[in-house]
Amino acid sequence: MKRLAGPEAIIELIQPRSRLVLHSGCGEPLPFTATLADHIDALDGVSLTTMMPMGQARYALANRRAQLDVRTFFPGKALRSALNRNGATLVRERLSRLPDLFESGAAGVDMLLLQVSEPDSSGRMSLGLSVDYMPAVLARRPLVVALINSAYPRTQGDCFVTSDQIDYHVDGSAPVQTVEPTASGDPIDHRIADHVAGLIEDGDVLQIGIGSLPDLVLARLGHRRDLGLHSGIVTDAVMPLIDSGVITNAGKTSFRGLSVATMAAGSAEFYAALHDDRRFSFQSCALTHDPVRLAGIERLTAINGALEVDLTGAVNAEHVDGRIISAPGGLPDFAAGATVAPDGRSIVAVRSTSKDGSTSRILARLDFDSPVTLPPGRIDYLVTEHGVARLRGLDGRRLSAAITDVAHPDFRGALRRRSEKP
Structure with a gap:
């Protein structure tokens, strides 16, 4: 597990035409996604697979699909606009099928961008707010870059990652994507x-x-x-x-x-x-x-x-x-x-x-x-x-x-x- 100087260093690790998978939902590592959006011109034919991003998803707003082709299993609010103007692709599958897609190789991955908690007393880091199909992606042994975020919650369950599963990491205390309780309804x-x-x-x-x-x-x-x-x-x-x-x-x-x-x-x-x-x-x-x-x-x-x-x-x-x-x-x-x-x-x-x-x-x-x-x-x-x-x-x-x-x-x-x- 090698330490990177900062989130911007991920750009040097992304190869042309590589297949990225992004941690889903509120597990999305915001410093990494901001880097993708800010350096989109440095990408070449890269695909990005995500699910239910809950923030702004600036990486999809530029509509630069030759540089970064965004694919999602579930849009959330963040990607609805991009989908409806053909700025992203919806991969329509029920959730139970998603791990099989990665395990079978039908969905490819070369690099996984994760967010994890600080290690516990046993050295294990938690996937925190989003486990979903991340274990199946990890099992494919892609290049794994993790944001080890001291502000990120450590949840319990079958959701732990060890240091030997991570190739590169960035340490810090970064904002975590929140979703405030909805309005009281009509x-x-x-x-x-x-x-x-x-x-x-x-x-x-x-x-x-x-x-x-x-x-x-x-x-x-x-x-x-x-x-x-x-x-x-x-x-x-x-x-x-x-x-x-x-x-x-x-x-x-x-x-x-x-x-x-x-x-x-x-x-x-x-x-x-x-x-x-x-x-x-x-x-x-x-x-x-x-x-x-x-x-x-x-x-x-x-x-x-x-x-x-x-x-x-x-x-x-x-x-x-x-x-x-x-x-x-x-x-x-x-x-x-x-x-x-x-x-x-x-x-x-x-x-x-x-x-x-x-x-x-x-x-x-x-x-x-x-x-x-x-x-x-x-x-x-x-x-x-x-x-x-x-x-x-x-x-x-x-x-x-x-x-x-x-x-x-x-x-x-x-x-x-x-x-x-x-």
Whole structure:
């Protein structure tokens, strides 16, 4: 493990046409990404693979794809603009498949840019806020350059890196990417959150995402007991429930007593609380999103949002109004697992209309060019601000009628007429 003088030294290590992988999410090493953006003219045909960057992603703003071709498995807010102006490429895969892509060589890597915590008493450094597919990338033995950041939280779990896995390192105390808790939401968000929270029972094992709706749902669960957590991501909103003893993970047969996730995103205060917190276990997404493992989690309750749902129960959670918003991520994995887990449930929430109320988000059929994030049969409960539709076991006209019942009243008549056509 050789020490570099500073982040700018990585430019000398990047070879023409090399394949870089960047630490994902809030694990993104900001001094390295700033260097890539500032020295983009020094790059030649380099590809950069990332997932859910939560900052500005300046390296994608210049639209200099001959120098740096950005590819992402999940855009996050940072890359939406670049994707929609063809300044980046979306690699559309569910999260459980990503480790296999690297292990098989289908996704290539020559150099990995990591951020890790300072070593613990055993000399191990933690991947911290983002484990996801990093272990699979490390297993390919690329050139590894790590920012060893004294300000970066050391999380617990199967997330440790040793010095012999790192070729070069930069030491320092650098800012860590934060994501402040979202705004309190509008009245529609609150009504949807009320409906979703009403479906949660004591002992359920929750999967929940990031954003205002998940935060609102979690804020309504303070009266519950012995909830579990097995999720792709955790945020500030889970901490009050863990600290108050609502989330205990006591009913799990695997990882009993531990909240399991592969990523974290939140405030500096949340990161300080996560540091060395042994109530959490951060794992590779090969484990957290494994469909077989998910199918075996009793009472797994997957709570996810959607952009559009049609009368067959198909879900689009990726594109709306001609814009790329998201990608499959972990939604297909958790929805599939929850629908077959013992006493599991897949809950999908969607606003019934566009923000201005002019367009229904409940459709007779998804448009031909809309991605199908979930095929029919992956929703047990569909929730809008107008109520809850229990879809499990329904098909044909009974299914379409149940979905229509939670559409906006202004659009129900047209939906019923469409569903009644032979």
